[in-house]
Amino acid sequence: MRPETADDNRTPAPEWWRSAVIYQIYPRSFADASGDGIGDLPGITERLDSLAELGVDAIWLSPFYTSPQKDAGYDVSDYCDVDPLFGTLADFDRMLAKAHELGIRVIGDLVPNHSSDQHPWFQQALAAGPGSEERDHYMFREGRGENGELPPNNWQSVFGGPAWTRITEADGTPGPWYLHIFDSSQPDFNWSSTWVREQFLDVLRFWLDRGIDGFRVDVAHGLVKADGLPDWTPPAEAGSMGGVPLEPGVEPELVELAPYWGQEGVHEIYREWRLLLDTYEGDRVLAAEAWVDPLSRIAHWVRSDEMHQAFNFAYLGTTWDAAALRRVIDESIAAFGAVGAPSTWVLSNHDVVRHASRLALTAENLQGHGIGPLTEGLPDPVVGLRRARAATALMLALPGSAYIYQGEELGLPEAVDLPDDARQDPTWFRTNGERYGRDGCRVPLPWTADAPAFGFSTTGESWLPQPAGWGAFARDTERGDPDSTLELYRLALRLRAERGLGNSTLEWVDGLPEGVLGFATDGITVVANTTGEAVVLPAGDVLLASGPLGENSLPGDTTVWLAR
Template sequence: MTSSQTAERTDAPATTAGREWWRTAVIYQIYPRSFSDSSGDGVGDLPGVTSRLDDLRDLGVDALWLSPFQRSPQKDAGYDVSDYCDVDPLFGTLADFDELLAQAHARGIRLIVDLVPNHSSDQHEWFQQALAAAPGSPERARYMFRDGKGPQGELPPNNWESVFGGPAWTRVVEADGTPGQWYLHLFDSSQPDFDWSNDAVREEFRGVLRFWLDRGVDGFRVDVAHGLVKAEGLPDYTPDPDAGSMGGEEANVPYWGQDGVHEVYRDWNTLLAEYDGDRALCAEAWLPTPEQTALWVRPDEMHQAFNFAYLETPWDAAALRSVIAESIAAYAAVGAPSTWVLSNHDVVRHASRLALTAENPQGHGIGPDSPGKPIPEVGLRRARAATTLMLALPGSAYLYQGEELGLPEVIDIPGDARQDPTWFRTNGERYGRDGCRVPIPWTADGPGYGFSPNGAAWLPQPAEWAKLARDVQNGDPSSTLSLYRSLIAARRARGLGAGTLEWLEGFGTDAVAFRNAGVTVIGNTGDTAIPLPGGIVIAASGPLGDGELPADTTVWLAND
């Protein structure tokens, strides 16, 4: 470091040796229906996951997050749960789940399951009972039933809109055949919202938590964790049309981020503490700032919260420096680790998103007619650089299946093959999330690129999957898969997850430069090369120039 390059210290939370594994873990998200299909029906399943555990062990991840596999009509790919304590036959059986859990633990890999407490399926026993019961009954009180407005109750109770498009209220037909009350569904009409002011709902979910904890799971990722409690009186609200669909850019939304939700998670924190082994809760909470998100991970609440502010940050040095500093400060202030994430099953994959030149509202997706489509080479180069930067940060990191292969968003999915409710509820105006959910490739020459034994796939796989397949990348030291393996191994060996970030200056406005646990990390988000200081190269997202860091490249350097 030259005399013009100074360091500014930013403290990160400490880690207790051997405990609180989630503070530093690299956690890999599995979207079961698109991971590995053992049965040949075109949908991934739990035995398929079990069969690939050695690949995940070799990747080096600490834990798996398993997206919903519980019993469901699959109107929203399993996020419409009809039985929280059973496995949907599409994915296997409870015995298959127990085997997966045992085999993961045998490899030193923990398992987190998805929990969907904001809403159930309309096929859930409780909702069917509510439909059969009268207005004002205990059965209806478990959900958000309300009388309509207008002389005959013909208007919805308020003007709320569904995240998936269209109204957030559906009117039911009563037992006598007359039009009746309305029920709230912030998502699809097949996903009625629970009323979390009801003690029966709270007790039911305590039982759900215990069911899976007793089987040995290591924690829960909580879906729509910011949405369980709605503002008193359900006031009208018109969202910003340019904001993300989950409210991440907006404040004071009457159905997101209400104070009452924190009581729920304090209760759950107490319940998890009864179990050995540091069981963890992770919040999917789309909120405007890291400071607001940090309220979900105060010491007596959840243990992690996805850092969507980081995920949504463009490939821009100033913006990245700002969100990293804000995140570390906000989470450290409540004694929680920062989490870092670039892709998941709800957003455009970052190998495409970071090269878009048009607006990308969260949840809208991109398709054949979208403006500003990415240039694949630019997207992959930036994605590798962004991941190399992310995995050097202190805290915990989440990976989404297939990103270790450099998979881009699949853009050219035919309209008649799309599955996302967003596509249907907006009459094709929004493409939705299918592009990041296409089944991933394992072998270049196998049926369905190794996803299934006979080539079946619930979403069509593009021809480019052949060159990105895992078996093609396995033996290539320059592949994205090899990069991820080396980054995760070096991160663990050098203790970066438990380190302390010190900002480095003197590398120019296009650089994100810091030191963590003795490792110097420099990311170049600009168009011109940056001179490099001396040091041994531990990892680099792409080829380095002679003493220079090329555009859209990140490097790790050490003096040992």
């Protein structure tokens, strides 16, 4: 629920984050004001009115800090400045001020697991030599084998290939290896170092002092590694970020964590951060990106003295199935509620196949692998969009906080047919094209159907090519069309705010046909038909429907909100 005043936008809504709708902006793909084909902060500022019109409470910006851009900004070389690609610190201040004028809070994306190898701290570590304090700021280890020629352990990078790279010392001799859970250009910090902890507290202060409303913490489950760095081979069904969906009946305590994910020591770090945030006025927040199963474990990140929110990836990864959805909703509300935190709900982000495509895939697709022209089980776009709209209508009625990824309000599908030579995700290169990676969900947005680059950039430039048919999804095409996905989102967010659904409770409606899910909340009954067949429409006045309704029937892959 957005605050009413512009001069002090945070005061009127204590603990606003409990029910907020937060819109993720991927800056390089949102709006380009400079004309170079890469989105920027001035572009965001120019388009903020459209987000206020949509009805969101906050925006979360993926990294805009100084970076060599080897991993689209998640390789940071200066945590306290803006990359020239995106503008300047003054541009950030203007964007923040405009957002606050509109009653929209701003959350930054902090990347504490690793830096760029171009960061001065890593360059100093290389120059300082063996045994130096500077080397202790990162995870340097001697190799195995007779002459240290083998990596310290068998860990594999999230992006494919070994998670270790050996350096050459200044005198030309082979040196130790450094850990990079992601790309070799992203060395992992050593979070047992007091110096590292102090540096990041200063980074937090820098942005909090500028007025930022909080942080989404990248790889929040990865900062601490197990003692001894033991060998580890992940389960075949694990996603690239570590999540392993649990089958019913599996005991959570029997699920073994990777030695680089979800270690207990991370919680001490976030307690320290929380103490710092609590010294600032305005309800500043921390949100965890932690791919940890089961939900009872992820709730550890949002205990009362740690973070405020954690992304609900269990919900994101649930299939379009009524029984599975009911189970994960119950588990989410119970797990987060047990520690006094709100559940979060999310269907898409910059790391996963857009749900307008993902929900119609007919073959297994692990998180991080992406989809492309040769992927098995490619989705039917009509089925995908229908299910996406229905899934969104269900999600936005749930109690707690909801996240929206830019473009999903337009019904954008995954861009499947990107040319190989246009792809930029490190996953594509580190797996020699075996995994398409995440470029398909990062293609720049269409704003205007008949403009160059669909209005993303006045020059017609676009850092990733936009599909030719995306004019049908352009914002100006959908705005005002009552049947469009954009207007469905606007209506859902307006009703959600008016009726306080984010702060409500739900009661399941039993006796519905198999494959149909229903719950009652604050004068509304929400019914989702996850089957392909129509069922009888329950009684009530229709407030919202994700698709056309039949005469007294609820078609398959459709969700409806009914006034009780």
